Amino acid sequence: MLKKKLIEIISIFQFKLIFFSNITIGVFGLDDAGKTSTVRAIEGDPTDNVSPTMGSNSTMVAHPLNEKNDRNNKNKNQQRIRMIDVSGERKFRQYSWSQYYDEIHGLIFVIDASERDRFHENQETLEDLLENDKLKDKPILILANKQDQRGAISNEYDLKRRLNIEKLKAKHKIELCTALPQDDKNKVDESIRKGFSWLIRTIDDNYTELNLRVTKAKNNRTNKKFNQFDNDENNNDNKYSKAKITSEKLPNIFTNKNKIKAANDDDDDDDDDVKLSSTNDYNKKKKVLGGNQSNDTLIKRSTSNDPKAFRSTYESFPEETPWSTSSTLKITKSEDMLSKFSPKLSVTNDTKRRNLSPLIHDTKSYTNGSLSKRDNVSDDEEDYYGQQKLKSTNRFDNSSLSTNKFSSNIKKPSSSIYDDDDNIYNKTNDRHTITTSKKSYSRYDDDDDDDNDKYNYLKTSTTTKTNKSYDFNDNKNYQRSSDRLNLNNEYRGTLSKTTNRTKYDDDDDDNRPSSSLKKKPNSRFDDEDDDYDSTSKPITRSTYNNNYSTSKPINRSKYNDNDNRWSSSKYDDDDYLSSSTKSTNLSKFEDNHYSSSKSMTHSKYDNEDRSYSTSKPISRSKYEDDDYPTTSKKSNYSSSYNNNNNNNNNYGTSTSRSRFEDDDDFFTSNGEPNNANRFRKRTDYDS
Numbered sequence: 001m002l003k004k005k006l007i008e009i010i011s012i013f014q015f016k017l018i019f020f021s022n023i024t025i026g027v028f029g030l031d032d033a034g035k036t037s038t039v040r041a042i043e044g045d046p047t048d049n050v051s052p053t054m055g056s057n058s059t060m061v062a063h064p065l066n067e068k069n070d071r072n073n074k075n076k077n078q079q080r081i082r083m084i085d086v087s088g089e090r091k092f093r094q095y096s097w098s099q100y101y102d103e104i105h106g107l108i109f110v111i112d113a114s115e116r117d118r119f120h121e122n123q124e125t126l127e128d129l130l131e132n133d134k135l136k137d138k139p140i141l142i143l144a145n146k147q148d149q150r151g152a153i154s155n156e157y158d159l160k161r162r163l164n165i166e167k168l169k170a171k172h173k174i175e176l177c178t179a180l181p182q183d184d185k186n187k188v189d190e191s192i193r194k195g196f197s198w199l200i201r202t203i204d205d206n207y208t209e210l211n212l213r214v215t216k217a218k219n220n221r222t223n224k225k226f227n228q229f230d231n232d233e234n235n236n237d238n239k240y241s242k243a244k245i246t247s248e249k250l251p252n253i254f255t256n257k258n259k260i261k262a263a264n265d266d267d268d269d270d271d272d273d274v275k276l277s278s279t280n281d282y283n284k285k286k287k288v289l290g291g292n293q294s295n296d297t298l299i300k301r302s303t304s305n306d307p308k309a310f311r312s313t314y315e316s317f318p319e320e321t322p323w324s325t326s327s328t329l330k331i332t333k334s335e336d337m338l339s340k341f342s343p344k345l346s347v348t349n350d351t352k353r354r355n356l357s358p359l360i361h362d363t364k365s366y367t368n369g370s371l372s373k374r375d376n377v378s379d380d381e382e383d384y385y386g387q388q389k390l391k392s393t394n395r396f397d398n399s400s401l402s403t404n405k406f407s408s409n410i411k412k413p414s415s416s417i418y419d420d421d422d423n424i425y426n427k428t429n430d431r432h433t434i435t436t437s438k439k440s441y442s443r444y445d446d447d448d449d450d451d452n453d454k455y456n457y458l459k460t461s462t463t464t465k466t467n468k469s470y471d472f473n474d475n476k477n478y479q480r481s482s483d484r485l486n487l488n489n490e491y492r493g494t495l496s497k498t499t500n501r502t503k504y505d506d507d508d509d510d511n512r513p514s515s516s517l518k519k520k521p522n523s524r525f526d527d528e529d530d531d532y533d534s535t536s537k538p539i540t541r542s543t544y545n546n547n548y549s550t551s552k553p554i555n556r557s558k559y560n561d562n563d564n565r566w567s568s569s570k571y572d573d574d575d576y577l578s579s580s581t582k583s584t585n586l587s588k589f590e591d592n593h594y595s596s597s598k599s600m601t602h603s604k605y606d607n608e609d610r611s612y613s614t615s616k617p618i619s620r621s622k623y624e625d626d627d628y629p630t631t632s633k634k635s636n637y638s639s640s641y642n643n644n645n646n647n648n649n650n651y652g653t654s655t656s657r658s659r660f661e662d663d664d665d666f667f668t669s670n671g672e673p674n675n676a677n678r679f680r681k682r683t684d685y686d687s
């Protein structure tokens with residue numbers, strides 16, 4: 001009886017498993033291989049009018065349950081298979097394919113068998129797929145498409161050899177097919193159906209194991225999402241403790257990462273997380289800065305009796321401020337008018353208020369030579385100064401420096417916006433220097449704490465150690481921003497004589513690099529220290545003819561006219577320059593060293609709620625800064641479309657697809673679909 005019941009339950013469970021089995025298949029392959037055509041063929045839709053896929057498409061196709069599972073209900077039950085058809089564009093391949101890997105049970109890899117010169121690319125792409133842990137051992141159907149084309153490789157052994165899969169262990173099958181029907185438009189290539197059935201069957205046979213991997217990954221993603229708040233908290237704590245030592249930069253209320261995420265995320269919970277975490281971040285930084293505190297409960301104060309040390313913010317360079325000189329107190333007791341009228345009101349009499357007043361200087365802190373003996377310093381402050389002291393004594397002999405100087409060191413602005421200035425000190429200073437790496441500064445400057453490995457390669461440039469020397473005796477560090485600007489302009493004026501510009505000596509604009517990642521012509525303003533090394537790169541004035549005057553650091557007219565990218569990104573490294581220029585540029589939210597930091601926008605895809613269809617257009621404005629083609633480029637494109645029309649080139653044929661060669665057209669540097677362009681192109685084409 002019990003046995004019978006158990007069998008019944010198992011059979012119901014099995015039936016449910018089969019009936020509701022959720023199979024997801026990813027369709028991958030290079031652009032123009034025929035992925036969308038193949039999916040349409042499987043769906044039973046006409047394949048003669050396909051357009052390049054933007055991002056990805058998710059479709060459900062019906063597939064009859066295979067005989068094994070269809071014993072009782074012959075061909076009545078149909079399995080619903082989700083097909084994810086992705087774009088094969090290079091950027092999408094690089095940045096976005098991987099987000100689908102863990103949710104698919106099997107994959108189809110489509111190649112254009114007639115394009116022999118892309119076989120190497122095909123092989124590399126397939127290799128990447130097969131080597132990926134998330135795809136390992138998942139069944140794969142390889143479709144050698146476009147067999148109708150001349151030169152198509154139709155030998156299976158040859159295909160295996162070219163794709164380097166002779167020894168492939170994963171369950172795989174190769175089918176030669178033609179997704180584009182030749183004579184009968186309604187006739188679907190039998191080999192596609194055959195291959196697809198094999199794939200579903202193979203997945204069905206290994207469903208439990210495969211589905212376990214898929215659901216596990218799904219759960220991980222969900223957990224990650226739930227833990228996001230905690231992680232943010234931890235990150236902030238971490239950042240906070242370091243920022244305490246190094247950062248004097250004003251807090252970024254809305255970090256780049258959060259901003260984009262919030263803009264894209266429909267999920268209310270997530271938005272809340274973002275808001276909360278940014279608030280926390282902000283409050284903690286406020287605490288570090290010690291000023292402008294509100295009654296916000298999130299602000300942690302050491303004790304209610306410990307006054308905050310406003311001095312750390314407002315007296316960033318005591319040696320410049322008259323009241324900080326060690327020998328004098330600017331306001332003495334006798335000069336304190338308040339004390340004459342009411343001793344109670346006197347700021348000098350009130351130990352707490354003395355420390356709150358920016359006018360009263362606690363000489364003890366600076367004159368007795370020991371920072372650890374400072375009075376009225378909160379615990380946090382104590383740590384802070386303690387660490388600094390330790391640091392400084394280890395790193396250089398401060399015997400020649402007064403404690404005032406030392407205090408100034410503590411307040412050395414560490415933001416990357418000062419990095420350029422360091423060059424000045426390189427040149428002018430040969431006294432007390434301290435060497436640090438750029439990484440340590442840039443690390444806290446932007447709030448880009450995205451730890452996604454996928455984008456880290458972009459950041460590798462920042463890990464390059466650059467020696468920087470800071471002059472702690474030179475108060476130029478602390479000039480006001482306007483002074484700094486003048487200083488820099490002045491400095492640049494002289495620099496233009498000495499910068500190596502051999503690369504751009506001729507006036508041929510075409511020679512300039514076309515990517516923002518490449519060396520800019522105004523490389524002398526880059527953060528690279530050696531750009532300022534006048535001795536190593538002497539160039540005579542005559543080299544530049546009149547193109548680069550000494551008074552104008554950059555001959556901007558040369559690039560401004562036709563390439564906005566150059567004019568705006570030119571000052572990317574110089575945060576103190578031209579804030580109006582930067583206000584239109586997204587890069588102001590980004591760390592400049594990460595030229596493609598827009599890759600952050602990929603976080604959109606990282607959450608579970610991503611859309612698989614192109615029906616959610618992505619706001620173009622987000623991507624406008626870098627990849628948008630220049631004006632001249634635009635006209636070229638439209639003309640190429642017109643040409644296509646004039647030549648009666650069929651949109652559906654592969655020849656017409658040469659227009660998609662430039663990746664920047666349809667994708668931003670992140671591999672995001674560029675819907676604005678797509679729309680424009682289509683319109684052009686249609687007209």
Ligand SMILES: Nc1nc2c(ncn2[C@@H]2O[C@H](COP(=O)(O)OP(=O)(O)OP(=O)(O)O)[C@@H](O)[C@H]2O)c(=O)[nH]1
Binds near residue numbers: 037051149177180652
């Ligand atoms: N001659 C021929 N053309 C084909 C065949 N399959 C697809 N095509 C054409 O190849 C072009 C690309 O097809 P798609 O299905 O859009 O290719 P895709 O792989 O989806 O391309 P992306 O979405 O850009 O990655 C289209 O013009 C199709 O009509 C085929 O078997 N033979």
Ligand SMILES: [Mg+2]
Binds near residue numbers: 036037051
């Ligand atoms: Mg496609």
